[in-house]
Amino acid sequence: MKTVTSADGTSIAFDLSGDGPPIIFVVGAFNDRSRCAPLAKLLEPRFTVITYDRRGRGDSGDTAPYAIEREIEDLEALRNSSLS
Numbered sequence: 001m002k003t004v005t006s007a008d009g010t011s012i013a014f015d016l017s018g019d020g021p022p023i024i025f026v027v028g029a030f031n032d033r034s035r036c037a038p039l040a041k042l043l044e045p046r047f048t049v050i051t052y053d054r055r056g057r058g059d060s061g062d063t064a065p066y067a068i069e070r071e072i073e074d075l076e077a078l079r080n081s082s083l084s
Contacts, residue, residue, distance in 0.1 A: 001059060004081045007073040013059035014052035014078060018044030022082040024075060025051045032058035050078055 003011045015033055017040060025036040033051035040049040055074060056062035063070070 002081070003059075004077045006055070006070065006077045008063050008070055010055055010063045010070070010074070011061040012052055012055065012074050012077060014050055014081070015040070016048065016050055016082065017041075018047050018049045020045075020047040022048040022050060022079065024078055024082075025049070026075070027051075027054065029054075034058075048082055050082055052078055 001013050002016060003013050006012055013033070015037075023043060025033075025040065027033065027035045032053045036051045040051050043049050052074075053060040055070060056066075
């Protein structure tokens, strides 16, 4: 597990595997990053796969108040982490 800090300071937990163009899996509201692990394993040979815990779930932090814009900032932080 790795973490990245989103724009509002929230820690977002993620797993990174594979090599190639990045794919970020966004799981449903009642899931964590482990839900996508089997599919991520299949895609690793061709893609850099990022599975993450959305804010307030799993190993990620949560900063109030909730706004959809924060989720977009989380994705941006994850995207930037896959490029470095």
